[in-house]
Amino acid sequence: MTKKSIIALLSLLMLSVSAAWAQGLALNQRVLGYVQTDSFSVKGAYFGAAGTYPVGAMLSAQATSPYVGCKIVGIRFAVSQSIGRTRVFLNKVTPTGLVELYTQNQRTYEGWNTVFFNGDGITIEESTPYLFGFDYHESEDMVAAKEGALCGVGQDVENAFMAYGDFGDGEAFYPISGIGRLCVQLIIDVSNLPAHDMQISYFDAGFKYKMAGERFDLLANMENVGRDSLTSFVLGYQIDDLPAVESTISDMVHSARTYSWQYEVVLPENLAIGMHTIKAFVKSLQGEALPNDKEKSMTAQFAVYRNRVDRSKSYMEIYSDQNSVYVPYLDKAVESMLENTQQVCVANVFRQGNELAVDGAAYLEELYAYAYPTFTSNRSYFPGEAYIAYDVNDYLVNIPAEFSAGIIGDVVMQDLEFPSFATVGVQAGYDETSRQLSVQADGRLLDEARAIYGDVALTLLLTENAVTASQKSYDDFSGRIRTVKNYQHNHVLRAFLTDPLGQKLTPDAEGNYHEQLVYTVPADFVPANLSVVALLTKATDRVTDDNVLEEDIINANSFSLGTLLAVRSTATATPSASQYFSLDGKRLNTVKGHRGIVIERQADGRCRKVMK
Numbered sequence: 001m002t003k004k005s006i007i008a009l010l011s012l013l014m015l016s017v018s019a020a021w022a023q024g025l026a027l028n029q030r031v032l033g034y035v036q037t038d039s040f041s042v043k044g045a046y047f048g049a050a051g052t053y054p055v056g057a058m059l060s061a062q063a064t065s066p067y068v069g070c071k072i073v074g075i076r077f078a079v080s081q082s083i084g085r086t087r088v089f090l091n092k093v094t095p096t097g098l099v100e101l102y103t104q105n106q107r108t109y110e111g112w113n114t115v116f117f118n119g120d121g122i123t124i125e126e127s128t129p130y131l132f133g134f135d136y137h138e139s140e141d142m143v144a145a146k147e148g149a150l151c152g153v154g155q156d157v158e159n160a161f162m163a164y165g166d167f168g169d170g171e172a173f174y175p176i177s178g179i180g181r182l183c184v185q186l187i188i189d190v191s192n193l194p195a196h197d198m199q200i201s202y203f204d205a206g207f208k209y210k211m212a213g214e215r216f217d218l219l220a221n222m223e224n225v226g227r228d229s230l231t232s233f234v235l236g237y238q239i240d241d242l243p244a245v246e247s248t249i250s251d252m253v254h255s256a257r258t259y260s261w262q263y264e265v266v267l268p269e270n271l272a273i274g275m276h277t278i279k280a281f282v283k284s285l286q287g288e289a290l291p292n293d294k295e296k297s298m299t300a301q302f303a304v305y306r307n308r309v310d311r312s313k314s315y316m317e318i319y320s321d322q323n324s325v326y327v328p329y330l331d332k333a334v335e336s337m338l339e340n341t342q343q344v345c346v347a348n349v350f351r352q353g354n355e356l357a358v359d360g361a362a363y364l365e366e367l368y369a370y371a372y373p374t375f376t377s378n379r380s381y382f383p384g385e386a387y388i389a390y391d392v393n394d395y396l397v398n399i400p401a402e403f404s405a406g407i408i409g410d411v412v413m414q415d416l417e418f419p420s421f422a423t424v425g426v427q428a429g430y431d432e433t434s435r436q437l438s439v440q441a442d443g444r445l446l447d448e449a450r451a452i453y454g455d456v457a458l459t460l461l462l463t464e465n466a467v468t469a470s471q472k473s474y475d476d477f478s479g480r481i482r483t484v485k486n487y488q489h490n491h492v493l494r495a496f497l498t499d500p501l502g503q504k505l506t507p508d509a510e511g512n513y514h515e516q517l518v519y520t521v522p523a524d525f526v527p528a529n530l531s532v533v534a535l536l537t538k539a540t541d542r543v544t545d546d547n548v549l550e551e552d553i554i555n556a557n558s559f560s561l562g563t564l565l566a567v568r569s570t571a572t573a574t575p576s577a578s579q580y581f582s583l584d585g586k587r588l589n590t591v592k593g594h595r596g597i598v599i600e601r602q603a604d605g606r607c608r609k610v611m612k
Helices: 061-067 140-145 329-339 362-368 401-416 447-453 561-571
Strands: 028-031 040-045 051-059 071-079 085-094 097-107 111-116 129-140 149-154 162-166 171-177 186-188 198-204 207-213 215-224 233-237 245-251 258-266 274-285 297-305 314-320 346-348 374-377 427-430 436-444 456-464 467-474 482-491 491-494 512-520 530-538 553-562 577-581 597-601 607-611
Touching: 028 061, 051 085, 051 171, 051 186, 061 198, 071 085, 071 129, 085 297, 097 111, 097 149, 129 162, 129 186, 162 577, 162 597, 171 597, 186 553, 198 274, 198 297, 215 233, 233 258, 245 258, 297 447, 314 329, 314 362, 314 401, 329 346, 329 401, 329 467, 329 482, 329 491, 346 401, 346 456, 346 491, 346 530, 346 553, 374 401, 427 530, 436 456, 436 530, 456 512, 530 561
Parallel strands: 207 297, 314 346
Antiparallel strands: 028 186, 040 149, 051 129, 051 162, 071 111, 071 186, 085 097, 085 129, 162 171, 198 215, 215 258, 233 245, 233 274, 274 297, 314 374, 427 436, 436 512, 456 491, 456 530, 467 482, 530 553, 577 597, 597 607
């Protein structure tokens, strides 16, 4: 499997969504998938190239866990026109790849097609994801008419529409976006399910950082995974080992349907600063108590604070690729955003294998880059999103750069308002003769920082503007993809000055820390284009999918060598009138209309920062 996401070339005909449930099933049968009704909101989607594309959806082990021991007896899928005789398939997903469990050929018709397996069916195994679907045949006539046969419903959901082919990283199943959830379902024989059962499928406690005494909404989605409908059940939540809070609900929830539970939580005023656990659970169904085992509860972590400091800057980390035609569009949007703010520092991390890739950055790509380009804001997770990183490629080509800049800026500047519990300042000096860069970073850790994170680490990066290297680009006039050999890349991550995961800080008794280092700038780096970026994170030996949510950026700051060198030049050349420079050292021909802080070099040679 691959994390790379692609966008199908889809022609979409929008339909109204009805509330019809899956038809044609026996009383002991249910459908299981990202679609559980006969409705679809998109039909006629197509790839734009004739061929056969195995398409389907992958259900996680968590999604299939309530049905362990039940049998998969068939597959249902919808097409907007016949695709002839085709193959349906069922695979289980193992650590070493896909294992084929069943295939069967079937003639197709417009609308929903139901294929029952020959034999007794396939037993659902514990801790096993399943990938299932059908072969979609796209004809030359479909391509010419710009109308295919694929059907979808709702919004894109991870793994809810996958296609097999070579879409950039070799032959594999790739996630597809742009059509919503593919209309494909497993048919399950639920004869051996308990009469009453409920599972929590989603749990969200909102943003990670909360003040003692704060009120926030808890949101949980429940699924009736029993045979019969539910009319009465008790749900609840518990913080750490404190007394549980329970809520009795009298609502009808049919079998295989979901129920959304929202409850306002009030944190105790005396809750200690640091990390805490909140658990949502199912207490009873139809008056019968249930054990709080792993399938009946779900937990989330949050941090409590009383004191905070403001963030120095937000940190935008871009995962870029010299072979992606979307990169120039994102570059324009980012530069447009930076024209209006000095409170964002940016690092452009290039994909491994690129000319501009650096050692030590591979772990960032593995954790965050599900598409190219994507970006994170303070490496923090926004509740409800499928990923930590943001993919704006759908917008970049179709709307002006300043509008994309607004979308990106809203995300990044919002994170600037989130609480921080440590300060970070960074200064640098540069010796032009020896090319020695000396860096000093200092700050203070609040008690909250040590209570929430334990040890805190400092990571220092070196970025460079105006780096000339190749870049794939889309030519708006000819409609062709070309390679620009002398493309100028900005904010390129050039080196880690510390370990990529940072060096653990050793603060004094008051929480103050001071760190210094010296680095020899390589001959092919242009000092005036360099910036040092300082990041504070939770100290760790390794970042994985299990602890990545703990590794958000606590605070960030940056220092421009361009500013340092521009100010230093006043010693050798005194202007006859005031001159103005941006904070990254670039000369400004005019400050009319400029917003933010600039450096004024006065006629007497003195420099000062002024707000425009």
